[in-house]
Amino acid sequence: MKVVLSCEHAVNTVPEKYKFLFQGAEKILQTHRGYDLGALELFKMLQNSDIAFSQFATVSRLLIDINRSPYRRTLFSEFTKPLNQSAKDEILEEYYYGFRRLFEEKIYQFWKQNHTVLHLSIHSFAPELNGEIRQTDFGILYHPGRQQEKQFAKIWKQELVKLLPEFCVRFNYPYRGKPDGHVRYFRDREEEKYLGLEFEMNQKYAENSQVHKKIAKAFGSSVEIINKT
Template sequence: MSLLITCEFAGKQIPDGLPQMDHLVESGHFVEDRPNPAKWKSDAVSLHIGRLLSQQLTAPLLFNPYSSQLIDVTKSLGHPKLFTERTRDWPPESKQFLINEVHSAYRERVRRAIRHLTIHFSPVIHLSLRTFPLKLGDRIRRTDVGLLYDSARDWEADFCADWVDELYWMCPNLKVRRNYPRRGTVDSLTKAMRGEFPAEEYLGIDVWFNRAWVARPLQIREDCLLTICRSLAMLTRQMAVEAA
């Protein structure tokens, strides 16, 4: 058994050679953006969590280095939100460049990592990390951590149920919900990988963290994240013993 950790929204780079960028710079758009990557949004907190999990659990970490304001690597080709408001009206050659150099390239990196791990350390538990805002419109999303999975895949459902139980005892103040704030079967990177790897070899879990608490760089946050790491370590050890 093995863990793979990925962060799809952590980057803020712009790929070299992007055809549309030269045109936008010449026309006066994004002039300040390109030399100042800080102006491009990124989910840096998810990368912080990913690095902590990777270090504590000795698990490989992959992250998308490019800004999700260009293309969403978690969406399938043809999805209406594959491209963002910033890029959906770009010419076909620029959009195809983003598909080839960002979307397809990143998914192939993840696919190769899963394939390698399934050969040597099956099954693979793939944790895809991201954060979400407390509010969606006028609705408050009342959870601290969401575990998203396909309930039709028994191993995923059992893993998440056991993880919730571990966290209940180890960190009772942390509110954890399953398949919230959305269902685990909607279009996503983990759903795409489920279509390529059998259920007994691959568990795809999206782990969503509420920014209301996880974006605050406080010691209590670090303590809580370390407890999450310990709960995962305990759960995976138990699974390994049961599988032996």
């Protein structure tokens, strides 16, 4: 089995040529809407594990959301929707497909070599959204109808609970494991040789560097264990 790693909402970067679109929106870019706070640090910690391939997005989700299919309404945000089709196509080609194609090439390469791929997609979530307090520290998302994903999710949770017993880990929360996204794209292409899990960390820990480092270290150790399973 080959373990691959992605972080689709890693940064809040806007390329220079598109900064005019975000004038007055600098504060929004600093929030969970602009990127997944703390996710990139977890991603980098995992790169020290036995990962066959890893890749993180280099632009803000508010420029284009790499974790959505091209037909989704939320692919472009309210800041980029006013652009004409030619400008949108340019962003799609350079940043969306620039990320997705390379990742897909690597996965297909592993499939051709008859490897099963375990894809870990790293995210974080806002502690509160629309007045709702999210009741967990970590979420592990998987497709309930895919037994191997369910089994690896259980193993991952067990290891995290051992390493971080004071934290709460829940399955398919605060999001369900089935909706559209980068992981689902591969599920729809190769049922037998693909396992996709998404990890969600509560962003309240991103602002506490000591706790964040502790989580990142345990997170890396837990992935090394499931990699050997």
